[in-house]
Amino acid sequence: MKLEDYLKQDAELYPDKVAVVCGDNSLTYSELWQQSVKTAESLPKGEIVVFRATQDIDFMLKYFALHLNGSVAVPVERDLPEKNLQEIVEFLKLCQISPDTADILFTTGTIGKKKGVMISHRAIIGNGENVIEAQGFTQDSAFIITGPLNHIASLSKFVPVLIQGATVIITEGMKNVNDFFDAMDLPFPKFATFLVPSAIRILLQLSEERLRKYASKIDFIETGAAAISESDIKKLCEILPNSRLYNSYASTECGLIATYNFNDGLHLEGCCGRTTSRTKVIITDDGLIACQGKTIMSGYACNFELTQKVLRDNTIYTTDYGHIDENGMLRLHGRADDVINTGGFKVAPTEVEGIALSMPQIADCICVAAPHPVLGTALKLIYVPKCEVTKKEIALYIKGKVESFKVPFYYEQAEKIQRTYNGKLDRKYYKNA
């Protein structure tokens, strides 16, 4: 069965049940199905369709409608500059995509080029089944989406909701934390959500007492996409003693691989738990994590060379170091590449450096990771100016060319940038600084 088959089935089984809520708008399963079918009438059939991931019910209708038409959904960042969106459209025109592809989700590659991850209908369902089984997702759960819907962590949550006939609540994210709490005032018996570690930090920093008041309503919170600190783990367990609190290891390429309820009294940092039943984890001789199973991607769109590098013999080779501990739990150590994870978004420093260097006032620069009290890790641009230039001018220049999460938070002027003997940027020097 495909996701939309579950939607049709839900509309027959629970026509009047609320399927989705977004602000003042909501749709029952019957309405969601009917409106998806109607939306499909005005959308292309059998094509690859790139569209902005607006955080609303219209997005959901378009997503299902494209699948109903046999089209491939390619949701992209809502604030992606138009020029970049058109580049993706042109890029995909040349593509031969794998049959059964449902979605193409773009993620950051190590050299700054975007990678279009092809995800099949089969992988989508397998991933949803993993979530239901591993995290106890039930029909009376109302799942609050707080992250961008072009990101696998949020988009994939439609699947367990539809398979179980549950409810999804779409919010604008954690900018207005009041919306998050308002969602939990809706008349549903229990709530679940996915929050990146920086969103948890925001809640703990701004709303600790308020969160405590909602403790009995929170069935579970899942986190992942970046490392969560030990102090936040312990604090969250103390505030929500009866909720399940999961730390997951997942990726766009592999789906949900492992998940660990850290509210188990042990509060293990860096632990991602046991693997889900539809995936298998292998640790390579180099200590890197590799994954197999029903949920893995079909490959990168238009990039056979990179696909061969990452996907061989039905196995995805990641750039994450890890090991399986004596209790069979997956433990993460860090990354083998230069990609910087900031607030759950992966950024290739080379992309930021390339843009900064295209600014006439900058002679040299390097983009590095720097500690940040909320994000955990933020981007910092160390730059050598050719002439006078302000932090604001640099930041606005970069903002005009890429998604906002790629704009460095910190700026430092330097007399020179450290390079290795052969002229390459000396990233190790700055990592150890």
Place this chain on the structure above:
Amino acid sequence: MKQKILNLLENELPTVDWSSQFLFSEMDSLAVTTVLAILSDKFGITLDSEDATPKNFMTIDSLVNLVESKLNAK
């Protein structure tokens, strides 16, 4: 007061257009949190999630009003 707040915020969040008539739409969750943290720290007041409303983040003057009302309530 307004100039002091503007200087503080411009330095920390350079991509925000502080002359905007709807600042909230200019910001992401990190920017909102950063504003609350900076103003709490610099003015010795307590700002939490209930203060992070679109109304309080309408303009730079709205933020100045927020700080002044918290200072007066101390």
